[in-house]
Amino acid sequence: MIINELRAGIRYMPLHSPFVTAKGRSEKARSYVIELSCESGVTGLGAVSPAQYVTGESMEDIERSVPEIGNFIGGREVDDYEAVFGDMRKAFPLAHAARAGVEMAVMDAWGKAHETPLWRHWGGAKPEVETDQTISLNSLDVAREEAKRAARAGIRQLKIKLDGSYPRDMIHRIRTVHEVAPDAVLLLDANQSFTVNSAKAFLEILDREQLPVVLFEQPVDACNVKGLVEVAADSPIPVGADESVVTPGDCRTLLDAGGTQVVNIKLMKSGLSGALEIIGMCRSAGVTLMLGCMVESGIGTGAAVHLACGTGAFTWLDLDAPLLLARDIAEGAYTLNGSIYRVSDAPGLGARLVPEEYSKT
Numbered sequence: 001m002i003i004n005e006l007r008a009g010i011r012y013m014p015l016h017s018p019f020v021t022a023k024g025r026s027e028k029a030r031s032y033v034i035e036l037s038c039e040s041g042v043t044g045l046g047a048v049s050p051a052q053y054v055t056g057e058s059m060e061d062i063e064r065s066v067p068e069i070g071n072f073i074g075g076r077e078v079d080d081y082e083a084v085f086g087d088m089r090k091a092f093p094l095a096h097a098a099r100a101g102v103e104m105a106v107m108d109a110w111g112k113a114h115e116t117p118l119w120r121h122w123g124g125a126k127p128e129v130e131t132d133q134t135i136s137l138n139s140l141d142v143a144r145e146e147a148k149r150a151a152r153a154g155i156r157q158l159k160i161k162l163d164g165s166y167p168r169d170m171i172h173r174i175r176t177v178h179e180v181a182p183d184a185v186l187l188l189d190a191n192q193s194f195t196v197n198s199a200k201a202f203l204e205i206l207d208r209e210q211l212p213v214v215l216f217e218q219p220v221d222a223c224n225v226k227g228l229v230e231v232a233a234d235s236p237i238p239v240g241a242d243e244s245v246v247t248p249g250d251c252r253t254l255l256d257a258g259g260t261q262v263v264n265i266k267l268m269k270s271g272l273s274g275a276l277e278i279i280g281m282c283r284s285a286g287v288t289l290m291l292g293c294m295v296e297s298g299i300g301t302g303a304a305v306h307l308a309c310g311t312g313a314f315t316w317l318d319l320d321a322p323l324l325l326a327r328d329i330a331e332g333a334y335t336l337n338g339s340i341y342r343v344s345d346a347p348g349l350g351a352r353l354v355p356e357e358y359s360k361t
């Protein structure tokens with residue numbers, strides 16, 4: 001089955017409330033949707049939600065690189081996807097998120113052509129997985145309300161975004177969330193906002209607080225792999241790498257430097273092919289895996305749900321984008337009930353676009 005062409009464009013999705021992290025604030029989510037068509041008439045859907053501070057790609061970069069990648073793979077055989085993805089990586093080494101979106105579209109087409117749901121292709125481990133929900137860096141009152149609402153909805157894992165510039169406030173924030181959601185385990189994400197020393201001091205205080213914290217993610221700058229490993233080495237709480245691990249090569253570098261207890265994979269960083277490589281590396285190194293996402297559409301989240309259900313490789317799932325969206329542009333890849341995803345058993349991703357009139361602005 002020969003790849004014919006890519007059609008692509010930006011779609012917009014309104015959020016329930018602004019999404020705030022130590023790296024910025026967004027009111028509306030954008031998804032760059034890719035529709036791949038093959039000569040046989042089979043089509044595939046992919047999507048890109050770039051995060052510039054993670055992969056260096058802006059939406060303008062995506063708009064430029066995806067059509068280039070489309071031209072590059074035109075005429076190739078979908079069944080040769082592994083070779084195609086390898087060639088894409090060599091030709092467009094820095095187009096991480098752009099390649100990720102194209103990989104999704106190719107795999108969706110492959111699944112449809114072979115009448116195979118992708119989660120079954122990737123191992124068929126389990127049809128359901130559970131996600132956490134993120135408490136963003138809004139005011140403490142908003143955080144308290146978000147945590148209360150999550151507790152009432154039966155969410156059992158809460159991910160709290162932290163700003164390391166205010167460690168005392170952050171301890172207070174974590175305690176507040178725990179008070180209103182006492183049954184939830186807590187995952188902390190610092191998004192690079194601590195120094196090595198401030199992270200170590202923070203972990204000491206946190207340890208004395210006896211809070212149900214199971215993860216402290218990306219305390220220090222993404223480039224400071226040595227510092228990240230140093231924080232992880234003496235930490236009483238598992239430390240995770242997110243922004244420090246974009247590619248499988250980054251994961252190798254981290255593991256060779258001593259590693260962290262957890263690695264957070266995101267399709268927008270490594271793509272599907274890179275994610276499968278990182279899973280293999282971390283499994284053999286005994287590193288716990290988390291699967292995260294950007295604020296993305298039902299296509300990107302769908303691909304992540306298929307990967308999580310298929311491989312069964314992830315202890316923690318941070319796939320709460322659908323909970324943040326007031327309206328999604330795609331549906332069908334999964335159903336979400338509270339925090340439980342059930343993957344579609346339709347061929348490919350099982351995702352379809354909702355009519356365009358709802359998502360043009």
Ligand SMILES: [Mg+2]
Binds near residue numbers: 242264
């Ligand atoms: Mg993170």
